[in-house]
Amino acid sequence: MIAPTTPRKDMVMFIVFAIAILTLPIWMAPLGGSYPDLLQKFAIFGLFAVGFNILFGLTGYLSFGHAAFLGVGSYTAVWSFKLLSMNILPAIFFGMITSGLFALIIGYVSLRRSGIYFSILTLAFAQMSYNLAYSVLTPITYGETGLQLAQYDPRILDAQATVEGGGIPLTNLFGLEMQGWPGFYFCAVVLIIGFYIAMRITRSPFGMMLLAVKSNQNRMNYTGLNTRPYTLAAFVISGIYAGLAGSLMAVTDPLAGAERMQWTASGEVVLMTILGGVGTLLGPVLGAAIIKYFENIFSAINESVLHAFFGFLPDFIENGLVNVASLFVGKGWHLTLGVLFMVMVIFLPGGVIEAYDRIRKRFFSKETRSSAAPQAGDD
Amino acid sequence: MKSIITRRGLLKGTAAGAGVAALGSVAPTHFIKNAWAEEFRNDPTNKSAITLGFNVPQSGPYADEGADELRAYKLAVKHLNGEGDGGMLNTMKPLSLKGNGILGKKVEYVTGDTQTKSDAARASAKRMMEKDGVSMVTGGSSSGVAVAVQALCQEMGVIFMAGLTHSNDTTGKDKRRYGFRHFFNSYMSGAALGPVLKDEYGTERRAYHLTADYNWGYTTEESVKNTTEALGWETVAAVRTPVGAGDFSQYITPVLNSGADVLILNHYGKDMVNSLTQAVSFGLRDKQVNGKNFEIIVPLFSRLMAQGAGDNIKGILGTTNWNWSLQDAGSQAFVKSFGQEYGFPPSQAAHTCYVQTLLYANACEMAGTFNPVEVIKTLEGFNFDGMGNGPTEYRAADHQCFKDVLVVRGNENPSSQFDLLQVVQQVPRSQVEYDPSIFGGELGPYKA
Numbered sequence: 107m108i109a110p111t112t113p114r115k116d117m118v119m120f121i122v123f124a125i126a127i128l129t130l131p132i133w134m135a136p137l138g139g140s141y142p143d144l145l146q147k148f149a150i151f152g153l154f155a156v157g158f159n160i161l162f163g164l165t166g167y168l169s170f171g172h173a174a175f176l177g178v179g180s181y182t183a184v185w186s187f188k189l190l191s192m193n194i195l196p197a198i199f200f201g202m203i204t205s206g207l208f209a210l211i212i213g214y215v216s217l218r219r220s221g222i223y224f225s226i227l228t229l230a231f232a233q234m235s236y237n238l239a240y241s242v243l244t245p246i247t248y249g250e251t252g253l254q255l256a257q258y259d260p261r262i263l264d265a266q267a268t269v270e271g272g273g274i275p276l277t278n279l280f281g282l283e284m285q286g287w288p289g290f291y292f293c294a295v296v297l298i299i300g301f302y303i304a305m306r307i308t309r310s311p312f313g314m315m316l317l318a319v320k321s322n323q324n325r326m327n328y329t330g331l332n333t334r335p336y337t338l339a340a341f342v343i344s345g346i347y348a349g350l351a352g353s354l355m356a357v358t359d360p361l362a363g364a365e366r367m368q369w370t371a372s373g374e375v376v377l378m379t380i381l382g383g384v385g386t387l388l389g390p391v392l393g394a395a396i397i398k399y400f401e402n403i404f405s406a407i408n409e410s411v412l413h414a415f416f417g418f419l420p421d422f423i424e425n426g427l428v429n430v431a432s433l434f435v436g437k438g439w440h441l442t443l444g445v446l447f448m449v450m451v452i453f454l455p456g457g458v459i460e461a462y463d464r465i466r467k468r469f470f471s472k473e474t475r476s477s478a479a480p481q482a483g484d485d
Numbered sequence: 486m487k488s489i490i491t492r493r494g495l496l497k498g499t500a501a502g503a504g505v506a507a508l509g510s511v512a513p514t515h516f517i518k519n520a521w522a523e524e525f526r527n528d529p530t531n532k533s534a535i536t537l538g539f540n541v542p543q544s545g546p547y548a549d550e551g552a553d554e555l556r557a558y559k560l561a562v563k564h565l566n567g568e569g570d571g572g573m574l575n576t577m578k579p580l581s582l583k584g585n586g587i588l589g590k591k592v593e594y595v596t597g598d599t600q601t602k603s604d605a606a607r608a609s610a611k612r613m614m615e616k617d618g619v620s621m622v623t624g625g626s627s628s629g630v631a632v633a634v635q636a637l638c639q640e641m642g643v644i645f646m647a648g649l650t651h652s653n654d655t656t657g658k659d660k661r662r663y664g665f666r667h668f669f670n671s672y673m674s675g676a677a678l679g680p681v682l683k684d685e686y687g688t689e690r691r692a693y694h695l696t697a698d699y700n701w702g703y704t705t706e707e708s709v710k711n712t713t714e715a716l717g718w719e720t721v722a723a724v725r726t727p728v729g730a731g732d733f734s735q736y737i738t739p740v741l742n743s744g745a746d747v748l749i750l751n752h753y754g755k756d757m758v759n760s761l762t763q764a765v766s767f768g769l770r771d772k773q774v775n776g777k778n779f780e781i782i783v784p785l786f787s788r789l790m791a792q793g794a795g796d797n798i799k800g801i802l803g804t805t806n807w808n809w810s811l812q813d814a815g816s817q818a819f820v821k822s823f824g825q826e827y828g829f830p831p832s833q834a835a836h837t838c839y840v841q842t843l844l845y846a847n848a849c850e851m852a853g854t855f856n857p858v859e860v861i862k863t864l865e866g867f868n869f870d871g872m873g874n875g876p877t878e879y880r881a882a883d884h885q886c887f888k889d890v891l892v893v894r895g896n897e898n899p900s901s902q903f904d905l906l907q908v909v910q911q912v913p914r915s916q917v918e919y920d921p922s923i924f925g926g927e928l929g930p931y932k933a
Contacts, residue, residue, distance in 0.1 A: 138616075140616075141611075141612065141615040141616035143611035143615055143616075144616075147608070240727065241698055249698055249699060250698055250728055251603075251632065251654075251699050252603045252629065252633060254632075254633065255636075257927050257929070274636075274639075286615070359607060359611075359637070361604075361607065361633055361636070363602065363633075365603070365604060365605075366604060401608075402612055405597070405598050405609075406595065406597055406609070408595075408596045437544050437598055
């Protein structure tokens with residue numbers, strides 16, 4: 107399954123990754139995606155997908171309820187802003203702790219089953235959390251309206267009391283406000299750290315154990331090895347990643363809503379991982395970026411933009427093209443994404459990373475023949 | 486060297502000195518002027534066009550309203566740029582707009598899909614502010630979304646002109662300095678409905694509420710409840726239903742055996758279409774309870790919903806912000822140009838969005854700047870007329886518009902497929918007015 111890799115190759119990949127993430131604002135500019143909010147989402151959902159991949163990519167356990175941890179992380183972070191301080195460090199810390207605890211409980215129950223039963227159990231737990239957040243726990247979550255900051259929140263750790271008529275303070279890291287570009291760079295650094303940890307986990311003996319669970323869990327059980335602690339650890343780690351991503355969402359935009367926990371959100375991270383390449387390190391980040399790009403850029407294209415784009419053509423061709431193309435943009439962006447996803451799964455089950463590998467093999471076949479693995483390579 | 490002061494030399498020297506003095510005295514005013522023209526987000530001064538952000542639900546339970554809002558926005562942009570027949574620019578008073586854009590700049594727009602979700606709406610609004618450089622964000626067809634986007638706009642320092650949002654919270658406990666609402670609210674609906682309900686259904690009724698489970702539903706339920714209980718009605722139960730539920734039968738079955746004789750549907754959009762249709766198909770309206778005919782009330786009514794619900798809305802009472810059948814010059818002008826453009830009359834959502842866009846543009850023109858601080862100050866306490874609701878005031882204390890409210894009834898004999906609501910009463914502004922302090926909340930600072 108795994109292409110031979112060396113620590114040196116990993117280091118090179120990691121450094122290239124870090125540079126690519128930090129220079130996102132420059133090379134996303136020609137693609138029309140160079141604005142803080144979208145790039146923050148790239149980093150946050152990249153982190154979410156990286157964490158999800160530790161569970162799904164390594165152990166093969168397909169969780170359909172990871173958005174629950176994302177939501178828990180967000181709610182905890184916003185409550186930390188409300189009660190403790192607008193400083194983001196406690197918010198992130200508590201976000202990770204509570205989502206880790208949640209993951210421990212849900213994982214402990216769900217991991218008693220595997221395969222489709224596990225997926226259904228996680229889905230059920232996530233839907234339960236969603237419905238709790240949406241209606242039952244309204245005093246904590248504020249239901250459909252969403253949890254928001256208010257002028258007169260206690261914020262007991264913040265030194266200066268709320269100024270009369272001063273507005274709601276912004277989230278900050280010791281005074282550095284986390285909106286706009288600083289917010290992106292903070293998320294980017296967290297993503298790079300998270301990526302590094304995921305890389306080390308994948309390459310560690312623990313990671314090998316998880317891969318063994320994926321390839322044949324029965325055989326492991328027969329050798330007298332209890333795999334439950336390993337899978338549970340992987341589940342909790344990926345839950346903490348999701349909680350971290352959720353608290354980062356609250357950091358860049360202090361609001362938490364129940365829709366973050368809905369099954370569509372859980373499905374989204376599965377799509378991201380599959381689109382990018384299951385079991386690879388870079389794949390989930392790429393998948394997250396592609397989906398968020400579609401959601402934010404394609405959904406904003408309207409007919410007048412299309413008319414401007416096809417404006418050089420004669421009128422009757424222009425109108426025809428605009429009519430066809432407008433099905434796939436604006437509110438039709440889901441359709442484009444669906445088509446892309448189908449094409450990927452049918453022709454490139456290994457996702458973007460497999461596409462990259464195939465291209466590389468075609469052009470550099472002599473050099474890589476000895477090292478290339480037959481299936482989807484691991485970066 | 487002899488130092489002789491010649492007449493010519495002296496003159497030169499004096500002139501130079503005067504020049505320096507003049508420079509010296511000019512420079513400070515120059516700096517002061519710069520200081521006054523403060524920087525603000527997305528200042529369009531150096532651009533040839535001003536961009537507005539239209540953030541509406543294009544998917545989800547309020548998609549029909551969203552589509553109509555977008556039509557109205559496009560029409561408003563046309564009229565602002567001096568295209569088309571000008572619509573309400575011909576009737577609005579006082580009017581500073583000249584039909585050449587805003588402050589001489591052409592108006593352009595970008596659109597986004599809120600999906601009726603706070604997260605998606607905020608992401609979309611952020612894109613407009615950060616990437617597209619919009620000077621104003623407007624839209625929304627859900628109070629949850631409106632409140633979330635309004636808070637974001639306050640943070641970012643961009644004006645938010647709320648579209649269709651009816652919750653008391655929008656200009657109540659969640660009001661913001663940068664947010665403005667032209668639409669009426671739940672409190673006004675309750676206050677306007679009260680006397681009509683008393684006349685029609687008497688003072689001894691038992692009401693059962695089905696309420697959309699978010700801030701709009703809560704405030705509507707509360708306001709209507711306060712009104713009906715003041716009439717002497719009893720509230721049997723108030724049940725929360727999820728937004729976008731689709732199937733309401735599990736909520737309607739208990740109504741049959743509850744002993745209630747009035748069902749109040751605090752639903753909107755497709756939810757209201759579905760719940761009303763199902764309530765009628767369960768035979769609620771043919772029932773007799775406590776010796777009285779069973780009645781259904783829909784506090785917030787709209788023609789789009791009436792269209793969706795078909796015959797089921799006949800005879801049902803509710804309130805609305807505006808209806809296309811109004812005969813004043815402003816409404817007529819708007820209905821005419823909307824009809825010419827799209828071939829059917831506008832909804833109340835379209836009306837409020839169109840008016841909001843014009844009001845923002847007019848305030849910029851009046852203030853002579855796009856600086857939001859000055860524009861806000863111009864809008865606060867602004868009195869206007871000729872926009873379909875009679876004399877209207879943007880109250881400075883909570884940025885809520887005060888105007889007459891319409892109590893309507895589903896038309897028993899519609900003359901066309903759009904003639905679905907019949908105006909029962911035009912409730913005067915004085916009857917629906919309230920003290921801004923009852924909902925709490927604080928507008929916040931002028932400078933974001």
